[in-house]
Amino acid sequence: MPVMSPKKEQAVFQQGMRLLAKRSMSIHELTQKLLTTYHRERDCDEIVDHTIKRLQQLHILSDYRTAESIAYRHANKGDRFIRQKLKAAGVDAICASQVVAKLGDERVRAKEAALKKRATLKNESRQQKQEQLIRFLFARGFETDICHHVAEQLT
Numbered sequence: 573m574p575v576m577s578p579k580k581e582q583a584v585f586q587q588g589m590r591l592l593a594k595r596s597m598s599i600h601e602l603t604q605k606l607l608t609t610y611h612r613e614r615d616c617d618e619i620v621d622h623t624i625k626r627l628q629q630l631h632i633l634s635d636y637r638t639a640e641s642i643a644y645r646h647a648n649k650g651d652r653f654i655r656q657k658l659k660a661a662g663v664d665a666i667c668a669s670q671v672v673a674k675l676g677d678e679r680v681r682a683k684e685a686a687l688k689k690r691a692t693l694k695n696e697s698r699q700q701k702q703e704q705l706i707r708f709l710f711a712r713g714f715e716t717d718i719c720h721h722v723a724e725q726l727t
Contacts, residue, residue, distance in 0.1 A: 600662020639671040653713020702727040
């Protein structure tokens with residue numbers, strides 16, 4: 573393994589800290605950002621890999637905490653939507669499943685979202701309200717059967 577320059581290593585570490593100070597990132601996201609920034613450096617892959625490991629050892633970088641942050645930020649959306657966000661962030665499926673399970677019942681979250689939306693639906697027929705609620709819930713990433721069930725229940 574090539575010997576890393578302490579200056580380079582420190583610069584990459586500091587950049588990682590600055591990026592994480594702005595927002596929580598997954599290991600995948602931070603790795604990609606650092607590789608993009610330092611791609612011209614010799615031994616870039618090794619330095620970035622070492623930085624990622626160091627940040628994990630210091631408990632500064634955690635996919636699980638990032639997944640929780642993303643999931644709770646989008647708790648008013650469906651599991652499908654949240655899983656897509658987590659996948660886009662590079663969070664593995666097992667971690668994503670654990671975090672989504674902690675959010676609680678998707679039906680309850682769908683009902684809460686639909687109740688807020690229902691208040692905006694005034695002069696429409698029962699059928700129109702039901703269709704609009706189904707479309708609204710589906711667009712928020714809730715499962716189709718949950719959309720139909722909640723819309724029927726609330727109209």
